[in-house]
Amino acid sequence: YCMTIVEIEYYKGDILLYGRKIDESELKSQIREIEACYDRDVDNFIELFCIRFGWMIFETEDIPDFIYDRDIGKLYYKRIGW
Numbered sequence: 001y002c003m004t005i006v007e008i009e010y011y012k013g014d015i016l017l018y019g020r021k022i023d024e025s026e027l028k029s030q031i032r033e034i035e036a037c038y039d040r041d042v043d044n045f046i047e048l049f050c051i052r053f054g055w056m057i058f059e060t061e062d063i064p065d066f067i068y069d070r071d072i073g074k075l076y077y078k079r080i081g082w
Contacts, residue, residue, distance in 0.1 A: 005062055006055070007078070008046060010070035015046055017055040027066060028075055035073070045070065 004022050008015045022030075030053050038045045049055055067076040 004066070005058065005060070005064040007064040007067045008049075008070060009067060010045075012043070016058045016060060016064060017046075017050065018058040018060075019053065019055040024066065024075070024077060027068075031068060031075065 002021055003018050004020065004027070006017045006019075006027065008017060030049070034045055034049045034052065038048050046057075050057070064078050067078050068074070069076070
């Protein structure tokens with residue numbers, strides 16, 4: 001793949017995002033930046049994440065490269081054979 005697929009799991013439901021190919025450390029850095037500044041009252045995490053880093057909402061049956069569980073703040077590596 002020449003893109004990265006990330007599944008964001010949280011109370012509003014799971015959302016798949018795709019963007020340019022990045023590694024785990026860059027993704028963690030992006031997540032930390034957005035977690036530090038998003039508006040908790042309206043929970044604009046996804047919107048801000050997409051605007052700031054160019055991620056796009058994606059509907060697919062593909063297996064995500066990473067899963068980020070926002071409820072516990074943990075990033076999981078998912079793709080097999082990558």
